[in-house]
Amino acid sequence: MSxxxxxxxxxxxxxxxxxxxxxxxxxxxxxxxxxxxxxxxxRLAPDQYPLVRQVQAACDAAKFAAARLxxxxxxxxxDTETTMDELHTRVxxxxxxxxxxxxxxxxxxxxxxxxxxxxxxKGMLGPDYxxxxxxxxxxxxxxxxxxxxxHNGVDLGKRDYIRDMTLRDL
Amino acid sequence: MSxxxxxxxxxxxxxxxxxxxxxxxxxxxxxxxxxxxxxxxxRLAPDQYPLVRQVQAACDAAKFAAARLxxxxxxxxxDTETTMDELHTRVxxxxxxxxxxxxxxxxxxxxxxxxxxxxxxKGMLGPDYxxxxxxxxxxxxxxxxxxxxxHNGVDLGKRDYIRDMTLRDL
Numbered sequence: 001m002s003x004x005x006x007x008x009x010x011x012x013x014x015x016x017x018x019x020x021x022x023x024x025x026x027x028x029x030x031x032x033x034x035x036x037x038x039x040x041x042x043r044l045a046p047d048q049y050p051l052v053r054q055v056q057a058a059c060d061a062a063k064f065a066a067a068r069l070x071x072x073x074x075x076x077x078x079d080t081e082t083t084m085d086e087l088h089t090r091v092x093x094x095x096x097x098x099x100x101x102x103x104x105x106x107x108x109x110x111x112x113x114x115x116x117x118x119x120x121x122k123g124m125l126g127p128d129y130x131x132x133x134x135x136x137x138x139x140x141x142x143x144x145x146x147x148x149x150x151h152n153g154v155d156l157g158k159r160d161y162i163r164d165m166t167l168r169d170l
Numbered sequence: 171m172s173x174x175x176x177x178x179x180x181x182x183x184x185x186x187x188x189x190x191x192x193x194x195x196x197x198x199x200x201x202x203x204x205x206x207x208x209x210x211x212x213r214l215a216p217d218q219y220p221l222v223r224q225v226q227a228a229c230d231a232a233k234f235a236a237a238r239l240x241x242x243x244x245x246x247x248x249d250t251e252t253t254m255d256e257l258h259t260r261v262x263x264x265x266x267x268x269x270x271x272x273x274x275x276x277x278x279x280x281x282x283x284x285x286x287x288x289x290x291x292k293g294m295l296g297p298d299y300x301x302x303x304x305x306x307x308x309x310x311x312x313x314x315x316x317x318x319x320x321h322n323g324v325d326l327g328k329r330d331y332i333r334d335m336t337l338r339d340l
Contacts, residue, residue, distance in 0.1 A: 001171040001172070001173050001176065001280065001297045001300070002171065002297070003171050005297060005301060006171065006176070006297075006300075006301050010301045010302060010306075013302075014306065044214070044317050044320055044321040045320045045323070048320055110171065113338050113340060115340055116335075116337075119337070121339065121340055122337045122338065122339065122340065123337070123338050123339075123340045124335060124336060124337060124338060125336070127171045127172070127175060127176075128335070128336040130171070130176075131176050131180045132180060132183075132332070132334060132335050132336060133332060133335060135305060135309070136180075136184065136309060136331070136332055137332065139305070139306060139309030139310065139313060140309065140316075140328075140331055140332075143309060143310050143313035143314060143317070144313060144317055146310075147214050147313070147314055147317045150214055150215045150218055151214040151215055151321075153215070158310075161306070161310055162302070162303060162306055162307065162310075164302060165286075165294060165298070165302050165303060166294060166295070166298040166302060167286075167289070167292045167293070167294060168283050168292065168293050168294060168295055169291065169292065169293075170283060170291055170292065170293045
């Protein structure tokens with residue numbers, strides 16, 4: 001299986017979906033006449049990250065997965081977003097960054113050892129890092145962002161979560 | 171990258187984690203003197219699946235991924251669970267089913283076309299099915315189950331979500 005395919009087009013596609021969830025949240029806010037930016041502070045538990053941090057974390061998980069496996073230095077995003085517009089800009093910047101990678105950039109992904117910032121001296125082999133860390137972490141933050149919006153009444157459904165499927169005739 | 175590694179050990183490991191989240195929920199219920207089975211009906215939005223269905227759906231996503239890619243007929247689970255104990259039994263049955271697969275069972279996974287029950291006549295190539303459907307769907311339901319428990323006060327953290335990491339020295 002291609003580490004590139006498992007990372008770049010898939011995470012870019014999911015971030016495109018996340019971008020649409022934020023648009024749906026703003027539409028809902030307009031319909032209900034409230035400030036959409038209030039949703040950035042919404043959270044499911046007092047000791048869990050609010051929406052803004054879930055979106056930032058999903059962006060970072062995708063950005064670092066591509067950078068570590070594709071052998072490039074990732075751009076810095078300082079987590080200063082305070083509005084829906086700024087979150088859209090962040091998500092779209094990471095989608096563009098992901099789409100700047102080619103399959104060839106991932107030539108060394110299978111054998112790279114990715115350092116773990118929270119475990120000095122330790123790292124994970126590329127495929128283990130993707131399977132055990134990057135993908136679960138990405139989907140954790142993307143799904144929690146989705147759940148926060150659903151919990152606040154935004155009109156979303158499973159069709160908005162899984163959108164792009166490469167179909168074949170049987 | 172190994173389709174087997176991306177599916178069997180990883181999803182079994184995540185279901186082991188889900189099993190522990192349910193145990194944490196029962197401990198919390200005991201501490202707060204409420205019936206843990208009331209949590210099975212907890213949900214984040216009135217038109218979203220409750221905990222019991224999120225757990226069943228995570229189990230099914232993992233079971234079908236292994237069965238479709240590993241070329242076996244999956245066991246039937248009729249979604250009749252009404253207690254935490256029954257949910258534990260379901261999760262553990264799927265973990266055991268996943269761990270019955272070997273790397274050799276996945277020899278045809280790269281070229282199999284997986285039919286989609288909701289799109290008659292259409293299917294997805296094995297790696298596309300895993301990347302675009304099975305993994306996002308699995309993590310969606312696992313994370314939503316986790317979020318429902320967090321929202322209800324169960325003492326869980328990120329350390330309970332990502333547990334198994336195959337580490338290397340740098």
